[in-house]
Amino acid sequence: MSQDTLVRPVAAAKSKSARPQKKRALFAGDVRLGWILVTPALLVVLGMVGYPFVEAIRISFTDRMVGRGPGRWVGFANYEYIWGWPGFAEMVTRTVLITIAAVAIKTLVGLILATSLNQNFRGRDVLRGVFMLPWILPTYIIVLVWRWIFDGQTGLLNQILMSFGFISENIPFLAQKGTAVALLIFVMVWKGYPFYALTFLAGMQTISPELYDAAKVDGAGRMARFRHITLPGLRQVMGVVILLSTIWTMNTLEIPMLLTGGGPSNATEVFPLLTYHLAMQNFRLGEGAALPIMMLPVIGLLVLAVAGYMDKEATQ
Amino acid sequence: MTQIVDRIPESVFRVISTVVIVVLFAMILFPLYFMVTTSFKFEAEIYSELTWIPRDPTISNFRDAIFNFHIPLYLSNTLLVAISTTSIVVVVSVLASYALTRLRFPGRAAMARGVLFVYLIPGSLMLIPMYLIIVKAGLKDTFPGLIIANMSFSVPFCTWLMMGYLRTLSSEIEEASLIDGCTRLRSLWHIVIPLSLPAIITAAIFIFNNVWNEYIFALVLAQDDQHKMISVGLANFYRSDYYMIGPMMAGSLIAMTPVVLLYILAQRHVVGGLSAGAVKG
Known part of the structure; x- marks a missing residue:
């Protein structure tokens, strides 16, 4: 596990050392210094993450509202209310389906792009730089631009379709259920897949070309080489990227908030957005705090899976 | 599926990957291109019809963003x-x-x-x-x-x-x-x-x-x-x-x-x- 890797370099150096006596003395001051160096970070984490986390749990058991004092203790009332809310199951399903769709498409397009870029040609580094743009550009800018493009009245997409004569009337892309969901996933993919591609590409470049040559000599086809050399070589990288990205995608608030605001008729209202609406629009902080806590088991399982992968990676 | 992919000659495969790169590349640049060109357009032009290049380039939007917003x-x-x-x-x-x-x-x-x-x-x-x-x-x-x-x-x-x-x-x-x-x-x-x-x-x-x-x-x-x-x-x-x-x-x-x-x-x-x-x- 990770502890072993942490200790390993020190232990290895120790066994090599010709002066074990002095070596032991090297770590004498570590306990105090260690705590001193960790303290600022620990204070930040305890004060700015730990304390709010505990507060979130406490608030979820109250009927606290914005600007109306601390609220009363209501036990599990908020949880029961959300659980019993008719749209709850639908919202969870929606969140999970949108997340799965976005992650699956990101993975697929990322793999295709990485495979295509994994060849030698001129200008590859420049291309790679441009493909990084969606990842580095601010999400709000990307979403605002796409929202204007998809706009039902003055949007660019309508203008383009119109100028080519494909449509004669504007289509309200973001005001129709089907297209709104599809475009939400599209923007998530657009923003996310380049990062997948570039990490996959980095992973592919660590695979020894000799493996491919040997497989070719043995008569393995392109698909066989991909399946038996590329994919196994990428397993570690892919596992970490997909799991982490699933967590981020599921928690994405900016994209649905700025693109559709959850509409039309809640078709794109995913769990982070509902949390925001409960707390900041309905001012019901207790319910707003309870909802993400109810989603915590799902995210917790993903986090444990990531931690498992990371440990494997660290010990390899 | 496997057989089809395997039978594609190397040259065709290169063409396919080039096409993939070009399409994805265009998708990346599309919104950015229109973001840049639109910022140089007058309002009337933005709302009326599609133009690939600003008909009458202006910096009034930048002036607006800087001084009014x-x-x-x-x-x-x-x-x-x-x-x-x-x-x-x-x-x-x-x-x-x-x-x-x-x-x-x-x-x-x-x-x-x-x-x-x-x-x-x-x-x-x-x-x-x-x-x-x-x-x-x-x-x-x-x-x-x-x-x-x-x-x-x-x-x-x-x-x-x-x-x-x-x-x-x-x-x-x-x-x-x-x-x-x-x-x-x-x-x-x-x-x-x-x-x-x-x-x-x-x-x-x-x-x-x-x-x-x-x-x-x-x-x-x-x-x-x-x-x-x-x-x-x-x-x-x-x-x-x-x-x-x-x-x-x-x-x-x-x-x-x-x-x-x-x-x-x-x-x-x-x-x-x-x-x-x-x-x-």
């Missing part, structure tokens, strides 16, 4: 918060990651594990308590409030990133320096920090970028103009029923310039420092 003020607010957050976070995280990967003290293993978990706590869970705490502390609509909110997710992230790097960095030189009588702190300052400078720069860029690109906490924590972040300022163009596309595109172009410049300057570091942990979105 306070973009320079929001930019300097954002710059202040981003630089303060980044400096504090880098110092705090480098110290912690050094201790967590190099020093031996009780509690280290647990803390080293905890970093990842803390980093992955969903932002939607933190939003409400953080908002209440900041309000209670009287820090709403202040820069310290924004810096605190940004630090809360940057410190675990940066510590985790630096720990990953330090683990791959051989500790032999450090060991040698310690045997020669160098103190831990001197070895940290003269050996570890210079050696991990590329990782520190990468981490700093990620943090700066994250603060610059943050929208939700900025929206909730600072609503007055004097402390508004650029993200909130730009999204406000869409608030009203009247869409101000021209100034918004001009403002977006201005707002993304620092991030893109920073990235171009440091591309080598960022690509080198690409680790799975930097996935966001």
Whole structure:
């Protein structure tokens, strides 16, 4: 596990050392210094993450509202209310389906792009730089631009379709259920897949070309080489990227908030957005705090899976 | 399927991958191209019909964004918060990651594990308590409030990133320096920090970028103009029923310039420092 890797370099150096006596003395001051160096970070984490986390749990058991004092203790009332809310199951399903769709498409397009870029040609580094743009550009800018493009009245997409004569009337892309969901996933993919591609590409470049040559000599086809050399070589990288990205995608608030605001008729209202609406629009902080806590088991399982992968990676 | 793919000759395969790259490339540039061209168009042209090149280029949108929509003020607010957050976070995280990967003290293993978990706590869970705490502390609509909110997710992230790097960095030189009588702190300052400078720069860029690109906490924590972040300022163009596309595109172009410049300057570091942990979105 990770502890072993942490200790390993020190232990290895120790066994090599010709002066074990002095070596032991090297770590004498570590306990105090260690705590001193960790303290600022620990204070930040305890004060700015730990304390709010505990507060979130406490608030979820109250009927606290914005600007109306601390609220009363209501036990599990908020949880029961959300659980019993008719749209709850639908919202969870929606969140999970949108997340799965976005992650699956990101993975697929990322793999295709990485495979295509994994060849030698001129200008590859420049291309790679441009493909990084969606990842580095601010999400709000990307979403605002796409929202204007998809706009039902003055949007660019309508203008383009119109100028080519494909449509004669504007289509309200973001005001129709089907297209709104599809475009939400599209923007998530657009923003996310380049990062997948570039990490996959980095992973592919660590695979020894000799493996491919040997497989070719043995008569393995392109698909066989991909399946038996590329994919196994990428397993570690892919596992970490997909799991982490699933967590981020599921928690994405900016994209649905700025693109559709959850509409039309809640078709794109995913769990982070509902949390925001409960707390900041309905001012019901207790319910707003309870909802993400109810989603915590799902995210917790993903986090444990990531931690498992990371440990494997660290010990390899 | 397998057989079909295998039978494609190498030359055709190259053509297919070129087509894939070209299509995806076009999809990346499409919104950006129209963002840039639209920012130079007059309003009438934006709303009337599709033009690939501005018919009558104008800088009125930029003038609007700068003089009527306070973009320079929001930019300097954002710059202040981003630089303060980044400096504090880098110092705090480098110290912690050094201790967590190099020093031996009780509690280290647990803390080293905890970093990842803390980093992955969903932002939607933190939003409400953080908002209440900041309000209670009287820090709403202040820069310290924004810096605190940004630090809360940057410190675990940066510590985790630096720990990953330090683990791959051989500790032999450090060991040698310690045997020669160098103190831990001197070895940290003269050996570890210079050696991990590329990782520190990468981490700093990620943090700066994250603060610059943050929208939700900025929206909730600072609503007055004097402390508004650029993200909130730009999204406000869409608030009203009247869409101000021209100034918004001009403002977006201005707002993304620092991030893109920073990235171009440091591309080598960022690509080198690409680790799975930097996935966001």
